Amino acid sequence: MADLKKWHELPIGGVIDKPATALAYKTGSWRVMRPIWHEDKCTSCMMCWLHCPDNSIVVKGGKMTGIDYEYCKGCGVCASVCPVKAIDMEPETKFLEEAE
Amino acid sequence: MAVNLKQLAVEFEDPNKIGITSGHRLCPGCAAPMTAKMALMVAKHLGYDVVVGLATGCLEVSTTIFPYSAWSVPYIHNAFENVAATISGVETAYRALKKRGKLKREKPIKFIAFGGDGGTYDIGLQALSGAVERGHDFLYILYDNEGYMNTGNQRSGSTPPGSYTTTAPVGKKLPGKPQLKKNIVEIVAAHENVYAATATVGEPIDYMNKVEKALNFEGPSFIAVLSPCVRFWRIPNDAAVSITKLAVQSKYWPLYEVEKGVYRITKKPRSFKPIRDFLEQQGRFRALLSRPDADKVISMLQDYVDKRWERLLALEEATKDKPAR
Numbered sequence A: 001m002a003d004l005k006k007w008h009e010l011p012i013g014g015v016i017d018k019p020a021t022a023l024a025y026k027t028g029s030w031r032v033m034r035p036i037w038h039e040d041k042c043t044s045c046m047m048c049w050l051h052c053p054d055n056s057i058v059v060k061g062g063k064m065t066g067i068d069y070e071y072c073k074g075c076g077v078c079a080s081v082c083p084v085k086a087i088d089m090e091p092e093t094k095f096l097e098e099a100e
Numbered sequence B: 001m002a003v004n005l006k007q008l009a010v011e012f013e014d015p016n017k018i019g020i021t022s023g024h025r026l027c028p029g030c031a032a033p034m035t036a037k038m039a040l041m042v043a044k045h046l047g048y049d050v051v052v053g054l055a056t057g058c059l060e061v062s063t064t065i066f067p068y069s070a071w072s073v074p075y076i077h078n079a080f081e082n083v084a085a086t087i088s089g090v091e092t093a094y095r096a097l098k099k100r101g102k103l104k105r106e107k108p109i110k111f112i113a114f115g116g117d118g119g120t121y122d123i124g125l126q127a128l129s130g131a132v133e134r135g136h137d138f139l140y141i142l143y144d145n146e147g148y149m150n151t152g153n154q155r156s157g158s159t160p161p162g163s164y165t166t167t168a169p170v171g172k173k174l175p176g177k178p179q180l181k182k183n184i185v186e187i188v189a190a191h192e193n194v195y196a197a198t199a200t201v202g203e204p205i206d207y208m209n210k211v212e213k214a215l216n217f218e219g220p221s222f223i224a225v226l227s228p229c230v231r232f233w234r235i236p237n238d239a240a241v242s243i244t245k246l247a248v249q250s251k252y253w254p255l256y257e258v259e260k261g262v263y264r265i266t267k268k269p270r271s272f273k274p275i276r277d278f279l280e281q282q283g284r285f286r287a288l289l290s291r292p293d294a295d296k297v298i299s300m301l302q303d304y305v306d307k308r309w310e311r312l313l314a315l316e317e318a319t320k321d322k323p324a325r
């Protein structure tokens, strides 16, 4: 949570006076399935990047470079639109075990 | 422009430039943010700054939970029923300030209103009609998920027959909502001074080309985007894109545009799939499909989409080079 302000410090009418404050809210913790990207298969066609509802496909210079797990909700849309099946969905639990 | 994805990906390498950011609370796999981001990228790519207005609904509620906002462009929300009125006021203020020389800006501004189907077909229809009739220069994007989803799946004027909703459930007596969808594109197109089109997230290039056309159209424009709610369509989280492709292939959601009364079908599939295929992929039709009278509803729908397609072909032929204004 952002630091709580006193009522008289808040902008009138619930106006949010800074853009993109939602970036402080990391939705990656919602994830049940994790997209795993296989760079060797990827053709950087950008279909996953275009569709990802959470802007979590990372690109550089017109090429895909990875997935932003801070925000990725694990919906699997990227895997489903990939024409060359370069993304697999794996259960998050697998990575919990690995981390242990 | 003819959208070049690689070029867009370079331009929006920093995702915070898109206009809608990460950190919003729409369900995983929801199509509403896809609908929004594709439109915003096209507008910015064309060199416009964008002001966004939102009607109450999932896209609005889930992107603006205080003190968070997932918008990196100027954004205004007023109420459920009046996003078209709100954005037309903003657009008028912009024009007035410009006329008096009080705005020194390099980039022209485009005004985009997003509304759900409840906020567009139903409660916001009057505001939309007024704004289009007055001829404001704005783009209205309907993200159509065929129900009042933010409040838990109530029937709207856009809900198709046989789809399960809490207010028109498929029960012992009735196979859900009996009425067909309201034809919103025809309603908007009937204002004549307008560019009106259908689109969907499963055909992104078609959609983005239409956004470009709409933004460059002088005056009001409207795009109805079929935008699945994975939650209440009861489809897997990864299915929003594939289901809308099927919607196009089954004539459920024909892709076309009407520019000042002139019809053009923008995608003519070489072969069609039966409407049953589209219904069977979605849990919201499961209760319907298990009823003894399911075939009756399905054939009614099939008959409707077939006739509508023939009608569209005929309208395309009849209105060629005959704009209403």
Ligand SMILES: Cc1ncc(C[n+]2csc(CCOP(=O)(O)OP(=O)(O)O)c2C)c(N)n1
Pocket (backbone or CB within 6 Å): B056, B057, B058, B059, B080, B081, B115, B116, B117, B118, B119, B120, B145, B147, B148, B149, B150, B151, B156
């Ligand atoms: C005048 C008014 N009536 C009812 C509501 C409650 N309400 C909030 S969102 C919503 C449903 C919105 O449906 P839709 O426009 O289809 O958007 P969706 O949530 O499906 O994306 C309703 C009924 C409201 N905010 N204002």
Ligand code: SF4
Pocket (backbone or CB within 6 Å): A035, A051, A052, A053, A054, A055, A056, A057, A067, A068, A071, A072, A073, A074, A075, A076, A077, A078, A079, B029
């Ligand atoms: S799983 Fe969903 S949120 Fe995560 S990167 Fe893929 S499309 Fe984006």
Ligand code: SF4
Pocket (backbone or CB within 6 Å): A037, A041, A042, A043, A044, A045, A046, A047, A048, A049, A064, A078, A081, A082, A083, A084, A085, A086, A087
């Ligand atoms: S859709 Fe597949 S091939 Fe295309 S950029 Fe994404 S991972 Fe690579």
Ligand code: SF4
Pocket (backbone or CB within 6 Å): B025, B026, B027, B029, B030, B031, B032, B058, B062, B145, B149, B150, B228, B229, B230, B231, B232
């Ligand atoms: S309820 Fe439906 S429309 Fe609303 S965020 Fe979830 S999937 Fe999207």
Ligand SMILES: [Mg+2]
Pocket (backbone or CB within 6 Å): B057, B116, B117, B118, B144, B145, B146, B147, B148, B149
């Ligand atoms: Mg809706």
